[in-house]
Amino acid sequence: MWTLSQHATFDKAASAVALATAAYVGWNIVSVVVARRAVNRVLADQGLYEPPSLPVLGHTLDLMIEDVFKTQVDIFEKGPDICEISHDFFGDGIVGVDGEKWLKQRRTASHLFSMSMLRDVMDAVVMEKTLQLRDVLAECARSNRPVSMKSLLTKLSSDVFTKIGFGVDLNGLGGDVDDEMEHPFIKAVETYGSVFQSRLQSPMWLWRLKKRLGVGEEDELRKARIIVHDLVMEIMKQSMANKSSPTGSKQQKDLTTLFMETMDSTADVMEVRDAVMNFFLAGRDTTSFSMSWMIVNMNRYPRVLEKIRDEINAKLPELLTGELQAPSMADLQKLPYLEAAMRESLRLYMSTMHRAPNQSTTLSSGLHVPFDAAEYRPERWIGEDGHVLKVSPFKFFSFLAGPHQCLGMRFALLEMQTVMAVLLSRFDIKTVENPFEITYDYSLVIPVKGPLMANIHDRSTSVAASS
Secondary structure: OOOHHHOHHHHHHHHHHHHHHHHHHHHHHHHHHHHHHHHHHHHHHOEEOOOOOOOEEOOOOHHHHHHHHHHOOOOEEOHHHHHHHHHHHHOOOHHHOOHHHHHHHHHHHHHHHOHHHHHHHHHHHHHHHHHHHHHHHHHHHHHOOOEEHHHHHHHHHHHHHHHHHHOOOOOHHHOOOOOOOOOHHHHHHHHHHHHHHHHHOOOHHHHHHHHHHOOHHHHHHHHHHHHHHHHHHHHHHHHHHHHHOOOHHHOOOOHHHHHHHHOOOOOOHHHHHHHHHHHHHHHHHHHHHHHHHHHHHHHHOHHHHHHHHHHHHHHOHHHHHOOOOOOOHHHHOOOHHHHHHHHHHHHHOOOOOOOEEOOOOOOOOOOOOOOOOOOOOHHHHEOOOOOEOOOOOOOOOOOOOHHHOOOOHHHHHHHHHHHHHHHHHHEEEEEOOOHHHOOEOOOOOOOEOOOOEEEEEEHHHHHHHHO
């Protein structure tokens, strides 16, 4: 064996280099471990700028959030850079514009998300797809094989949003449980997400150049936009044909039809396309990823899962026995702890939002941040009366607040609570991976990294056997 000690002429210089290298590496390892919490504290309160991406200032204090999204909402916009980055994805829809364009889209869309809309259109679709997912998981439990919960929840969300948005049932849950959705529209939408994030992480000149030359991911985006445009325009043609037919008024409404009925005579089909696509793009991944994190948290915190099941057993025992297939909107009001658990998961794993000031301004500061802010604790949302606390939307900021609060908030909560109530009452969903080792993936929103493989146990068979 060759060693330093056997080579005297090399000994001093090599030993010095080896010692210096070991000291440098060791110091860096120790520094990372010691400084991790300090880094988290600094990044939570300080500006973060990594050239050549856009400069970002992060804030977690609710008073500052209220400053940005309410008090000084006219100053803090998405900004010209974000609007330019977003335009190829969201067009002139509400997610990607500022000023008068945003105000017009907001006025048009706001009354569509009424309680009657939730009850008459959205609730039925959510229940239908939730029960379909329940049946898929029951079959997985019978065959005793692990399944990707991330994939199944994405299929459910895609099915729900395409049926509500366009009146089209992709039936992703009807395919093979191990296959990813291969529908061209879904593949195109997934391209949207990856390219959008790539643009945010790239210098403006670089993605502009790639777009002009038609190379790399920008060429993939060009192809994806053609697929999305052609499909949506075909759906809109069909909606117009149905509207003019004698039986059109009797058919179940979708958002495309409702937008076309609502917009004034000066609106063109591109406005309708952008409006409905914004609904789909803003809701699909955020909803499915939020439910994925809920599954992770139920594996991390079994005491919370037991409290959810105890609440369901006390308030909706029919859901456990199978007499009730899925909870209605009224039923969900009886489950405040389930809502609190969902809100706590949303608080910890929310999508990031960007705003840029259009002039110099000063923000408020100085609020206390609780010592347990990083812990998953649903009880923080429950009052002494046992009901969900009514807090400022600037504290529960997962759906934004002020004039920019998400129009689909009630629908998203309805979908997530319905799905979780059915799945958690019926199945034990145990992640294959240690839930505390599951982390984030690289994306526009915050998905679970990896497939989120889980083993499914049907609790209804155990209940039936014991009775």
